Amino acid sequence: MKKIILILTLFLAVSACKVNPFTGKKMLNMYPNSQIFPTAFAQYDQFLTENKTITGTADARMITNVGQRIAAAAERWLTANGYPGYLNDYKWEYNLVNDETVNAWCMPGGKIVFYTGILPICQGETGVAVVMGHEVAHALADHGAQRMTAGQFQQIGAVAGNVLIKDEQARNTFNQAYGVGSQLGVMLPFSRGHETEADRIGLQIMAIAGYNPDEAAELWKRMKANSGGEAPPEFMSTHPSNDTRINNLTQWAPLAKLEAKNYGVTSFK
Template identity: 70%
Template sequence: MKKAIFLSIFILILSCATNPFTGKKTLAFVPNSQLFPTAFAQYDQFLSENSVEKGTSRAEMIKRVGERIAVAAERWLDANGQQGYLKDYKWEYNLVVDETVNAWCMPGGKIVFYTGILDVAQNETAVAAIMGHEVSHALANHGQQRMSAGMLQQLGAVGGNILIKDDQSRAAFNQYYGVGSTVLGVLPFSRKHENEADKIGIYLMAIARYNPDEAAELWKRMGARSSGQAPPEFLSTHPSSETRVKNLQEEAARAKEEARKFGVTSYRPLGKF
């Protein structure tokens, strides 16, 4: 058992990557060389099963904003000694006809916006805030980390069931482990990723010449739309709208300062649609 524990610790140490935006070590049990091709295949399958809006001004806007955010990301990474970091990313931006208020980015840079989120965005700058957030999930390898954390959670469950011999105690462990590891581990881990993506995203949108002040305004609209429907923050995968607005308002000035390093001193019009 001791050998197994030491071996597990050794594997954990080897299975870490460095987040270029935070400088912190992160879990990376599944390498991107395996993760990206799987994500790309799943993305293609999703597109084949859904209605993709093509050739419209809205669809072109999604692509335009995505390309600008991707360029901003590459400029930031190159300026911070991370040349070549994006070599395996295959950026793609699609607008899917669906009233769901959501957008997402798969590992490796495959992005979907649902048409339903455009009603809340209201302008191109807000779309840039959403795009920056979603792109940041991919850049910071949050999908890779979530998979790794899930594997670690399962490993803990298996270990507990092996070590606990008494049936009654094992049943109690299984009952409380699932809830405890989720509330105390998985959910805070997810909220941390959302906060990271907000912070990275607001920097990227500013470097792409979109006014970062609009990010907080977007989340005010999001909060008004979901008022009374969201669970308490500690039981959610996402920070509350109030938390996000406060954090984004505080980060906006720093994002503008960072953008000035790249020669950005003015921003594009909101681009209402």
């Protein structure tokens, strides 16, 4: 049994490796687009039937227009950097939903929702582009599939421990320690890494699309003010702290402008 678990884990680790085109680093992802996209599309359609979608307004048109510009910029970057056809399976869709929650999200394959509650913080098209770039980046980097893969490995570790540890008291101690340790030491840092990666990729894409990357840090200052300072410690959160994001985005904005210059973009909205 020990050998079987080890062989299975090694096989999954090797077979799940895929290169992130934006970072050049290998990432764990054992869910191909052909498997995860149809499920995501169906879930998105179900969500839309259960929530009030806003159409035909200036805000709704803005969400779609910004999304299309960001997606086009992403495709432009991918093609120029040796990944033509990377987005062939993506089915971009942008919807504004009537909900006061300050949030937006993108499902695998490019299905995006903005809640009306985030629009006052965006303060217009460039702010929307900051959020849109971040959410699109999650989809481009397969973060959803990576989280699912990480969850699978977390479960394998738990099963392996329970199989290998015969003493009941020791097994109970392992389960308690493994649950907390794997969450704080692996899963939460993994999630924060994805958020940071999406911030950086999104900043680059929004700049190529012609939006001012300096606005990203300003948006997160408004997000921080809106939160009233209420947030868990960073090590206990799925997201970097507001201050961490503001500092990162401030440092990265000039680099995003330089990248955009490679595509002939020298002025920004």
